[in-house]
Amino acid sequence: MTIQTFDIDPAWHDVGAVTDIPERGSRRVATAQGDVAVFRTGDGRVFALVDRCPHKHGPLSQGIVHGHGVTCPLHSWVIDLATGHPTGADAGKGCTPVVPVRVQDGRVLLAQPVVAD
Amino acid sequence: MTKEKLVVIGNGMAGCRAVEEILKRDPERYEIAIFGAEPRVNYNRIMLSPVLAGEKTFDDIVINDEAWYRDNGITLHAGRWVTGVDLEARKVIAEGGLEVAYDKLILATGSDPFRLPLPGADLSGVVTFRDLDDVDAMIAASAKPGARAVVIGGGLLGLEAAYGLARRGMAATVVHLMDVLMERQLDESAGYLLREALLERGVETVLGAHSEAIVGEDGQVTGLKLKDGRTLPCDILVMAVGIRPNAALAKASGLQVNRGVIVDDAMRTSDPAVFSVGECVEHRGNCYGLVAPIWDMCRALAEELTDGEGAYQGSVLSTRLKVSGVDVFSAGKFAGGEGCEDIVFRDAARGVYKRVVIEDGRVAGAVLFGDAADGGWYFDLMKAGTDVAEIRDTIIFGQAITEGLSGLDPSAAVAAMPDTQEICGCNGVCKGAITSAITAQGLTTLDDVRAVTKASASCGSCTPLVEQVIRATLGDGFKAQTGPKPMCKCTSHPHGAVREAILAQDLKSMPAVMQAMEWTTPDGCASCRPALNYYLLCAWPGEYVDDSQSRFINERVHANIQKDGTYSVVPRMWGGMTTPDELRAIADVADKYAIPAVKVTGGQRIDLLGVQKDDLPAVWADLNAAGMVSGHAYAKGLRTVKTCVGSEWCRFGTQDSTGLGIKLEKFMWGSWAPAKVKLAVSGCPRNCAESTCKDIGVICVDSGYEIHVGGAAGLHIQGTQLLTKVATEEEAIQLISAVMQMYREGGWYLERIYKWMARIGLETIHAATVEDLDNRAALFARFVKSQETAQVDPWAERASKGVEAGEFKPMATLPMGMAAE
Numbered sequence: 043m044t045i046q047t048f049d050i051d052p053a054w055h056d057v058g059a060v061t062d063i064p065e066r067g068s069r070r071v072a073t074a075q076g077d078v079a080v081f082r083t084g085d086g087r088v089f090a091l092v093d094r095c096p097h098k099h100g101p102l103s104q105g106i107v108h109g110h111g112v113t114c115p116l117h118s119w120v121i122d123l124a125t126g127h128p129t130g131a132d133a134g135k136g137c138t139p140v141v142p143v144r145v146q147d148g149r150v151l152l153a154q155p156v157v158a159d
Numbered sequence: 160m161t162k163e164k165l166v167v168i169g170n171g172m173a174g175c176r177a178v179e180e181i182l183k184r185d186p187e188r189y190e191i192a193i194f195g196a197e198p199r200v201n202y203n204r205i206m207l208s209p210v211l212a213g214e215k216t217f218d219d220i221v222i223n224d225e226a227w228y229r230d231n232g233i234t235l236h237a238g239r240w241v242t243g244v245d246l247e248a249r250k251v252i253a254e255g256g257l258e259v260a261y262d263k264l265i266l267a268t269g270s271d272p273f274r275l276p277l278p279g280a281d282l283s284g285v286v287t288f289r290d291l292d293d294v295d296a297m298i299a300a301s302a303k304p305g306a307r308a309v310v311i312g313g314g315l316l317g318l319e320a321a322y323g324l325a326r327r328g329m330a331a332t333v334v335h336l337m338d339v340l341m342e343r344q345l346d347e348s349a350g351y352l353l354r355e356a357l358l359e360r361g362v363e364t365v366l367g368a369h370s371e372a373i374v375g376e377d378g379q380v381t382g383l384k385l386k387d388g389r390t391l392p393c394d395i396l397v398m399a400v401g402i403r404p405n406a407a408l409a410k411a412s413g414l415q416v417n418r419g420v421i422v423d424d425a426m427r428t429s430d431p432a433v434f435s436v437g438e439c440v441e442h443r444g445n446c447y448g449l450v451a452p453i454w455d456m457c458r459a460l461a462e463e464l465t466d467g468e469g470a471y472q473g474s475v476l477s478t479r480l481k482v483s484g485v486d487v488f489s490a491g492k493f494a495g496g497e498g499c500e501d502i503v504f505r506d507a508a509r510g511v512y513k514r515v516v517i518e519d520g521r522v523a524g525a526v527l528f529g530d531a532a533d534g535g536w537y538f539d540l541m542k543a544g545t546d547v548a549e550i551r552d553t554i555i556f557g558q559a560i561t562e563g564l565s566g567l568d569p570s571a572a573v574a575a576m577p578d579t580q581e582i583c584g585c586n587g588v589c590k591g592a593i594t595s596a597i598t599a600q601g602l603t604t605l606d607d608v609r610a611v612t613k614a615s616a617s618c619g620s621c622t623p624l625v626e627q628v629i630r631a632t633l634g635d636g637f638k639a640q641t642g643p644k645p646m647c648k649c650t651s652h653p654h655g656a657v658r659e660a661i662l663a664q665d666l667k668s669m670p671a672v673m674q675a676m677e678w679t680t681p682d683g684c685a686s687c688r689p690a691l692n693y694y695l696l697c698a699w700p701g702e703y704v705d706d707s708q709s710r711f712i713n714e715r716v717h718a719n720i721q722k723d724g725t726y727s728v729v730p731r732m733w734g735g736m737t738t739p740d741e742l743r744a745i746a747d748v749a750d751k752y753a754i755p756a757v758k759v760t761g762g763q764r765i766d767l768l769g770v771q772k773d774d775l776p777a778v779w780a781d782l783n784a785a786g787m788v789s790g791h792a793y794a795k796g797l798r799t800v801k802t803c804v805g806s807e808w809c810r811f812g813t814q815d816s817t818g819l820g821i822k823l824e825k826f827m828w829g830s831w832a833p834a835k836v837k838l839a840v841s842g843c844p845r846n847c848a849e850s851t852c853k854d855i856g857v858i859c860v861d862s863g864y865e866i867h868v869g870g871a872a873g874l875h876i877q878g879t880q881l882l883t884k885v886a887t888e889e890e891a892i893q894l895i896s897a898v899m900q901m902y903r904e905g906g907w908y909l910e911r912i913y914k915w916m917a918r919i920g921l922e923t924i925h926a927a928t929v930e931d932l933d934n935r936a937a938l939f940a941r942f943v944k945s946q947e948t949a950q951v952d953p954w955a956e957r958a959s960k961g962v963e964a965g966e967f968k969p970m971a972t973l974p975m976g977m978a979a980e
Binding site for chain 2: 057070101113120124125152154
């Protein structure tokens, strides 16, 4: 399992309102590096991960969000939204890069991963 | 020696508390003058809620009366606006040209309520909830019989305002933008309980509501219009959407201001002679809107101004809601976060929900509903950063139990309990009653003890304690609970018990089930949520609103996700029949959207594979335009009805199997089920439609229709069993629908029909649908009822009505980033 690292554009990009993301759900943000999945949990927190399960690259944005985790739609790995690490039986098997995200005045600000040559 | 001159701008909670703290330390040091914008003495603003509710009077909430100012030699300029501060000359300039010189100045100008810039916001009857004048306006509005109030804002202040108005006899409705009340303090579970508790107290809530405009007549407010088109009528409208620091004076005077007046740890502003405390300040980037930090700031300021060294480090916050009889507490990271673990306790019978968040072995936050007595204890543990590893097992039970057991391992503690100690509060059972029942009657299991003593037979919250008593009494003789497997790790209840409870206890939402069945997680997991969503949908057709975030992706986007993240689309072909027009439309769609693969499925339909998610609505629109609807190939529900050509074409066909298949599919499509359901109708026993490996199969014979159930050709290969034979198509459709409904109501989520049948037995299905004709009719009627709201083509909704449009496009596209070197 290769773990790919990402450089991050230091600028923050406004990608929309928190309420654009369904509660306990996710939206995709298209970037030059591929999609980023932005999640909103049941308790109102916002997380962002590269939209790719470390297992077989399932789009995590399409999974079910519960607590602070997401269950991948392809093979049900559960990924910790805060760390990008798989949990439970799959712990320790790779990880999904975390994309810095913050919320300010109800807007979601994302740091863009940039293409690393 | 002349005293130093201290001037305070702001006669509110912060300004006066700062003065009190200074007087406490050095009463002789300053000659003090206070400016207040309100024409009254210092009162406790946070107690305005009980005043509004009629539970207290203004006199009850005065903190410092006129005598206090007089006795301490303080000059009060009440009702006098300060218009400027001359930092150079060190003097304060007030209305009417009054100038007061200072040596030290304290700005305690507090905050202003935020007003939404809605059309109609200037109508009479639109108020905020900030001072006594607002309260008076609200009380006046409540005097009109049948008066209605709308409060915008489901935070602490808004709820207190709404509760107060309801107590004054008004019909009060809270309109909140978010889906959870007090979302900055509460998680969803506590928010749900709060909503129920408010409803009991006459306060309705409208969640997820966007306000569009305030409407009125003759300059007086008459209602609030929402973006969804609804208008909520009202005689008074309260805006309680938040506050912002009032730093205008500081800014105009030339002090450094960001969101609030910027201060250092000594509460000093950018001018060394000017200090600031309270809601108007910004300290280390934080602005506070609660009272505890203000007290902290005032102590630090008083130290600084009386020869000490002010050192305010910022505050950790906790909140309590002041609504009578509703016990709510929240502090810290109540919602958890990175590296946090949750301990959740629910007591359905008492309406209690507690969640303690642990991080690195320490309490990081807590949210308590219904029993908040231990809030202070958790808050203290949190602030002190106490290592709670030792008391982790019992911490959720609160201070009394935890300290009662401290230092003992739980079983030793239980062994050491006196016989008179009450174990089960619901049924009043003492330890002695349990141990003597165990000994006298030879009980070995929790169920036995429950049956005999009633301990833990009600709310069940004492179950772990009862088990420990049994273990302590029997040692190795204790038999741990066996029985049906729990639904998932979030609950101890099996599927069947949850389904029964949903009906028996009228549980109509997911938080209601989680509370009633004492879920140990805040919002379930990927295995219980889809199950609960289905169970609620099945139990309350037409009433329960489907939660798409609790569905697997295939059902959420009405297409099947494939290994590369693309989707496949299968339009319905009734009974396997199609037309040249439909085939042309499918071919056109495949061309237009560059769909790479087109395949015939095992269920006699055409699968378009490799569709990009963003293209799905357009693909569906084109298929809809050609008259096709979703094939539900992704559904935990009815998928296909496979047929042979039957008597229409086949020389062996005994009945019109294609026609019956079409009738069945048109009647049953759209119905959700615990797992996928496939049907088939074969025109003769040669069984070309392979009916005997379907969930429900029909074999047509000369004398009628054999109905088969429980086949599968998936992970397990399983032939059907014959349920019965019926004479007519109508009877076949009725019986098959009844079996389907019985399975819908009794199957566990993801349990295919053959597994369900293995669990309950073919005889049971036979008895309920073949022998008992009344029951068959009742099942059929419930199926028909459910179909009334189920037969909605999800493609059409998304293709033309824009349902969940956000699902199918990125929320944003970021520009190409700079390539890193």
